[in-house]
Amino acid sequence: EHWELNQHFDYRILLKLKEDLEKIKAKKGTALNCGKGVLEELKPLATLEDEGLTLKEIVERVEKDLLEFADDETVAINVASTEPTPEFDPEYHATLEGFERAIEEDRRDKVTASMLYAYVSLKNGIPFANFTPSVSSSIPALKELAERVGVPHAGNDGKTGETLVKTTLAPMFAYRNLKVLGWMGYNILGDLDGKVLAHEQNKRSKIVSKDKVVGKILGYYPYTITEINYFPSLQDNKTAFDFIHFQGFLGTKMKFYFIWDAIDAIVAAPLVLDIARFLLLAKKKGQKGVVKELAFFFKSPMDTDEYNTHRQFEILKKWFEALVSS
């Protein structure tokens, strides 16, 4: 159905995969604290919580389903819809003991679906990546779990489109000492992701993730506008219009514009594959905890302040070369 709507690659490729794809049966998951965007746009939604399960039982079901197909080569990647950002609660999010207590005490107000998927994966030694702006494995409790179990993880939010261009271009202004006065990025997209992000709380997580990168690279925060809006007829196309106002020699003001027009799934899928390969290699080489060298792939990389794509790529290469020769 998705192919019929978008027709963004050769249908023969899909036919070759038909048999394998048909073997994949999605299992019921959880949508705890996924916000209005998910609850309203994915209707009718069948979740484990609707079956009246406790939090502990939900975790056990997700774990059972995951372990049914997982093997030594499995990597889990969260590509579910973006969740609203929950308020950090030190009692339940700061330590593994606190997080597991939230599960025992059935504190479903304290966890989100992406945290639970990360918890189950990491607990079972399955490397995990968060391709979304949702909180997921970035809370201290789950970082502690990854360290304890000895499993690598990475995130957050795949850097596939406008932000990739922004974080590649922003360093140029810094290198040439051109002062960025303002940066506007206006994104429109169709499909379900666009519908979910049309809901204010879900959208906020994404905007925060996209907005901060320019300031992080420049070392100062110019005036920014970052907007995302749903545009149904675009389907899986995502178009970004960026306007950059900057100042050069003798204080002269100049302008730069770009338009990024890409197909969301086509720019995201190869990154998901690369992240999975790198995490599997990291696991095989005994790495554990946050793999910050994978920052190159993410808009909001964990445990690093390096947002410059050029430097991130050098860091990734160095890490990879050292790992394969170790």
Ligand SMILES: NC(=O)c1ccc[n+]([C@@H]2O[C@H](COP(=O)([O-])OP(=O)(O)OC[C@H]3O[C@@H](n4cnc5c(N)ncnc54)[C@H](O)[C@@H]3O)[C@@H](O)[C@H]2O)c1
């Ligand atoms: N270029 C990109 O596509 C790109 C780039 C960066 C980040 N992301 C993020 O990746 C995610 C997926 O993007 P997409 O375009 O494929 O979105 P999509 O809306 O097409 O797909 C999301 C899928 O997640 C499922 N889902 C929602 N909540 C779930 C839950 N709690 N448990 C299990 N499944 C759930 C939905 O049913 C849907 O099938 C989004 O969060 C998006 O913001 C995508």
